[in-house]
Amino acid sequence: MTDQTPSVLEIKDLHVDVAQTDENAEPIHILKGVNLTVRSGETHAIMGPNGSGKSTLSYAVAGHPKYQVTSGSITLDGEDVLEMSVDERARAGLFLAMQYPVEVPGVSMSNFLRTAATAVRGEAPKLRHWVKEVKGAMTDLDIDPAFGERSVNEGFSGGEKKRHEILQLGLLHPKIAILDETDSGLDVDALRVVSEGVNRYKETDHGGILLITHYTRILRYIHPEFVHVFVDGRIVESGGPELADELEEKGYVRFQQAAAQGA
Numbered sequence: 459m460t461d462q463t464p465s466v467l468e469i470k471d472l473h474v475d476v477a478q479t480d481e482n483a484e485p486i487h488i489l490k491g492v493n494l495t496v497r498s499g500e501t502h503a504i505m506g507p508n509g510s511g512k513s514t515l516s517y518a519v520a521g522h523p524k525y526q527v528t529s530g531s532i533t534l535d536g537e538d539v540l541e542m543s544v545d546e547r548a549r550a551g552l553f554l555a556m557q558y559p560v561e562v563p564g565v566s567m568s569n570f571l572r573t574a575a576t577a578v579r580g581e582a583p584k585l586r587h588w589v590k591e592v593k594g595a596m597t598d599l600d601i602d603p604a605f606g607e608r609s610v611n612e613g614f615s616g617g618e619k620k621r622h623e624i625l626q627l628g629l630l631h632p633k634i635a636i637l638d639e640t641d642s643g644l645d646v647d648a649l650r651v652v653s654e655g656v657n658r659y660k661e662t663d664h665g666g667i668l669l670i671t672h673y674t675r676i677l678r679y680i681h682p683e684f685v686h687v688f689v690d691g692r693i694v695e696s697g698g699p700e701l702a703d704e705l706e707e708k709g710y711v712r713f714q715q716a717a718a719q720g721a
């Protein structure tokens with residue numbers, strides 16, 4: 459069912475401004491030349507201090523209108539992502555689990571999921587199969603089936619929202635998934651369940667994962683082959699899992715100093 463052709467997301471020298479709420483104010487320059495390549499089956503972790511631009515990167519890839527790409531490129535399998543609408547990006551196989559998921563009152567989870575699946579697959583999944591599919595995915599993630607009838611994210615606890623994002627991941631089978639702080643606010647059991655969902659996605663869909671996180675705790679369950687340190691709008695160092703251990707132990711000081719000297 460899932461398209462297993464290997465995919466590659468390429469981000470080259472990406473510069474992004476964010477529009478300020480006050481329209482007369484100059485936009486703020488946040489991303490200052492991000493280079494990153496994520497292939498199917500690879501897991502990349504991005505770690506960096508608050509306000510360094512990690513969520514900005516995920517919004518820019520997803521196509522949030524507030525985030526203006528001023529130069530550089532984003533391509534998925536050679537196709538220009540920046541030319542695509544938000545829907546087209548989803549259809550092309552990009553998925554973003556946001557740091558702060560939005561609430562959609564009046565729209566039930568089950569309708570929302572079916573609409574999303576229809577958009578991504580190009581046709582509505584057959585109802586009988588769909589109900590089974592959703593049930594199975596919910597069981598995998600220890601989600602109470604009653605959640606299907608609740609409005610999207612409305613009144614969900616932080617951990618419940620995160621579980622639902624991983625539910626979407628399991629149903630939509632994207633090519634590349636960006637998970638922005640999927641681990642924040644999860645209790646130990648939820649962390650394990652969510653991590654298993656992410657690992658299942660990696661194994662069964664051979665998906666590429668960009669995991670933005672502050673904690674090495676999640677990296678006990680999800681094993682990134684690549685770790686990137688993000689400081690002041692760009693990746694300042696890349697390495698393997700050992701880099702995450704160094705960050706846990708010593709923090710970002712070394713990287714922040716180097717970035718400040720280079721600036």
Ligand SMILES: Nc1ncnc2c1ncn2[C@@H]1O[C@H](COP(=O)(O)OP(=O)(O)OP(=O)(O)O)[C@@H](O)[C@H]1O
Nearest residue numbers: 476477478488507508509510511512513514515524
């Ligand atoms: N819509 C916006 N309006 C004004 N400033 C913004 C907006 N979006 C982002 N910024 C600013 O851009 C900078 C980077 O924000 P971003 O959310 O990308 O950081 P982050 O690395 O994800 O941080 P955290 O680890 O706290 O989630 C911050 O200084 C933030 O205040």
Ligand SMILES: [Mg+2]
Nearest residue numbers: 512513514557
């Ligand atoms: Mg963030």
